[in-house]
Amino acid sequence: MKHILLLALMVTAGAVNAQLYFEDFDSYAVGDYISIEGAPAWAVWTAGNEGGDMDAQITDEAALSGNQSLKIFGNLAGGPMDVILVAGIEGAYEVTFNMLVPAGNSGYYNVQENQIPATAWAFDCFLNGDGSMVYSIDQQEVAYASYTPGEWLKLTHLIDTDSDLMHLYLNDEYVTQLPYDGGQIGGVNFYAFGDGTNLPTYYVDDVLVDLTDPVVDNVKLTTPIDCTFGPNPAQEFVRIQANLDNALVRILGLDGKVVLQERRNDLVSGSEFNLDLDNGIYLLEVTNGINRMTQRLVIQK
Structure with a gap:
């Protein structure tokens, strides 16, 4: 197990008990720039922008514990605020933090595979304004x-x-x-970005980095998707019920093109989907990013 910046994290956190790093932002003054007062654990995406628009400040507008947190905000196109919790560690670790995305806003973060920013992205997470979350790897959506x-x-x-x-x-x-195919847990990037519709604004609090047990493959233990739907043939709607709530529902033509797609979190109780489709044979797909169920759906009006 290799610890590249572990010593810096321990010094910053005070190395209390077994925790390698913990930050609740209450030891700073409101308005402090995190890459200046929180260095070396925190940095801006591009060196030389410390204390500028790219840097994030401590706020007392919201907090999970104590009275302060780190505020990230920007414009719809993304940025300019862009800070990183630098790790540069290898092995098995827990990385935990808390986020508050106010109603009407959206949020985003990613994990870097190297402590040098922009070397490689492990994954991205979008917290959309409608309450949905999307995890993507190499710009491919993999979990919801x-x-x-x-x-x-x-x-x-x-x-x-x-x-x-x-x-x-x-x-x-x-x-x-x-x-997770990165050779390192390079760092967590809190970037002022979101869904492109709602302004990116969010707060971060109670950040923890700590050792954890080795992560083992548990996909084989995952419950397969059990899904029923009807009527089939359908006309104007189809009702879907499944053994999981958070899933992506897609209807595809036989040519593989997606003609309807919705992220849903109400499938356990059953949910209706309005259909505005021509007569024909389609494929109904339900996936949670790991498992997938696909069945034939007939539209007959």
Whole structure:
């Protein structure tokens, strides 16, 4: 197990008990720039912009614990605020932080595979203004979840650079397993970005980096998707019920083109989908990013 910046993290955190790093932002003054007062654990994306528009400041507008947090905000196109919690560690670690995305806003973060920014992205996460969350790897959507805008969300990542796996938990509930092919946990990038419709604004609090047990492959233990739907043939709508809530529902033509796509978090109780499709044979797909169910759907009006 290799620790590249572990000593710096321990010094910054005070090395209390077994925690390698913990930050609640309450030891700073409101208005402090994190890459200046929080260095070397925190940095801006591009060196030389410390204390400028790219840097994030401590605020007392919102907090999960104590009275302060780190505020990230910017414009619809993204930026300019762009800071990183630098790690540069290898092995099995827990990386946990809490985010608050106010109603009417959106948020974003990513994990870098190298402590040098922009070397490689492990994954991206978009917290959309409608409460949906999308995880992507190499610009391909791989997992979906949901959160409540205006409420604090705890995000826990158990990352193992040896097994090349990550387990994701939201509010301490297991969500999914994702591949992690980076040689390092380079750092967490909090960038002022979002869904492109709602202004990016969010708060970060209670950041933890700590050792964890090796992350093992649990995909084989994942419950397969059990899904029923009807009527089939359908006319104006189809009702879908499944054994999971957070999923992506897609309807595809036989040529493979997606003609309808919605992220849903209400499938356990059953949910209706309005259909505006021509007569024909389609494929109905339900996926949670790991498992996938595909069945034939006939539209007959």
